[in-house]
Amino acid sequence: MTVHGDSALVELPQPKRISLSESAADTIAEAIATRIISPGERIVETTLVEKLGVSRVPVREALKVLHAQGIISGGGHRGYRVAAFDPHVTQQIMEVRLSLESFMLRDAIDNWRQGMGDPSVLQAPINNMKLSAKAGSRRNSLVADLEFHRVIRQVANNPIVGTLWDTIARHVLIVFNFERFRDEDLDEIPRQHEAFRDWILAEIAKPETDFAQLQAALEGHMLLIARQKKRGDVSISR
The missing domain is CATH 1.10.10.10 (Winged helix-like DNA-binding domain superfamily/Winged helix DNA-binding domain)
Structure with a gap:
């Protein structure tokens, strides 16, 4: 090195x-x-x-x-x-991630809706994001962010999709650090995930989830920072 x-x-x-x-x-x-x-x-x-x-x-x-x-x-x-993670490669990673996590989230919500596990498990990685922000640790915040999505992967209990997601998890971790995909203010990261967690809880309470709406919500969560930077926004809109 x-x-x-x-x-x-x-x-x-x-x-x-x-x-x-x-x-x-x-x-x-x-x-x-x-x-x-x-x-x-x-x-x-x-x-x-x-x-x-x-x-x-x-x-x-x-x-x-x-x-x-x-x-x-x-x-x-x-x-x-x-390797160089150029914009083309990054775009491919994000497209694959969105596709895989949409299926994972669908299955996780369905399992929670049937009483298989407790969605409160999402709180632990959010707590770690808060601790990371307090300590100013970008590394720990990145890991906690990935862990939030790993919890969904585990609850989904979809072996095929889960294995494919595991394959790109390291790529996702690297892409997380690109500032166009992640807020530079570490305090915002847990707040964004709390908002997404609340959306998930609302979906669990419904009799069923529309897959297109689920994918749109997940994409909105994943690309929130990219869209803000494109618009020139300063703060998170909620």
Whole structure:
């Protein structure tokens, strides 16, 4: 790791010991999302081994996973570099995410409506967003944001769609950090999710949900910041 110096990765949390290679891949993706590792930067395996406190094997496997997912490029004797998330790639990610999360949200609402679980589980990630805002931690806010949508993925209990969503979760985390998709004011993030949570609760109370309206509401939540910036708005409209 060369950008910002090798010591930058000391800020990263140590990977969990369960599924170590996957945890290492998550940690590296978080570093890319928060720009600790910059687009185009060369990734040095030995530096990651040292900074993450794990052996070469899980780091090497993590890099292979991220390469297969298109998050890093290169490989072999050339080494890896962080892939460029240009507007075209970003648009593709957002389109896939909207499609998958629409089905997940539909199934989650239906399950909650039938009494399968309690929608109050959405509150924990919102609380973490508030704590992250208070601490000024963009990284923790990003992770809590993704966790909010991961809760919906789990409640949906749709194995096929859930597995596909897991595949792009790291891409989504990276895209989250693009300011056109996320509010720069960390205090606004939990408020936006509370508004979306309240919409979900209102839908649960209905006998059924119109899928087109659900998709529109989800898209509105996902693209709220992009639309505001295009309009030149300063504050969130509610």
